Amino acid sequence: MATERTLSIIKPDATGRNLTGRINAKFEEAGLRIVAQKRIRMSMADAEAFYAVHKERPFFGELTAFMASGPVVVQVLEGEGAIVKNRDVMGATNPADAAPGTIRAEFAQSVGENSVHGSDAPETAAEEIAFFFSGREIVG
Ligand code: ATP
Numbered sequence: 001m002a003t004e005r006t007l008s009i010i011k012p013d014a015t016g017r018n019l020t021g022r023i024n025a026k027f028e029e030a031g032l033r034i035v036a037q038k039r040i041r042m043s044m045a046d047a048e049a050f051y052a053v054h055k056e057r058p059f060f061g062e063l064t065a066f067m068a069s070g071p072v073v074v075q076v077l078e079g080e081g082a083i084v085k086n087r088d089v090m091g092a093t094n095p096a097d098a099a100p101g102t103i104r105a106e107f108a109q110s111v112g113e114n115s116v117h118g119s120d121a122p123e124t125a126a127e128e129i130a131f132f133f134s135g136r137e138i139v140g
């Protein structure tokens with residue numbers, strides 16, 4: 001398995017409860033290295049562009065309003081098989097289905113306010129990293 005990079009977002013429900021450090025510890029304990037990180041506030045236009053793939057879904061308005069509702073921490077995580085590894089550490093989208101010990105099992109509040117985002121494939125990881133970061137902001 002090759003070294004990969006994936007885009008992670010700590011969502012507003014988690015930043016609002018001051019969980020950034022506890023979530024970052026989960027990534028680091030799993031062998032993922034935070035090689036870029038910044039705290040930003042997404043605009044509605046940012047959220048609509050980032051989640052454009054979901055624009056026909058019934059929850060699109062709720063999702064984009066939530067992502068613009070408070071600060072987020074955007075990050076690049078690096079490691080062996082980082083894309084799948086991060087999704088394992090995150091747990092299932094719905095916290096009711098998330099395995100014990102995962103971020104969503106411990107911290108998520110609902111299927112919408114589920115504390116973290118992680119890229120789902122190499123192509124989307126590359127696009128999502130480029131959405132937030134320039135090359136000089138990523139230091140492995
Ligand atoms: P993410 O893309 O955030 O890593 P995911 O891949 O597990 O999560 P997706 O199916 O891509 O889940 O949905 C993107 C996001 O949309 C979810 O993380 C969640 O915040 C929100 N979402 C998904 N399903 C619902 C729903 N039924 N109701 C409200 N929000 C939802």
Ligand code: MG
Nearest residue numbers: 117118119120
């Ligand atoms: Mg997704």
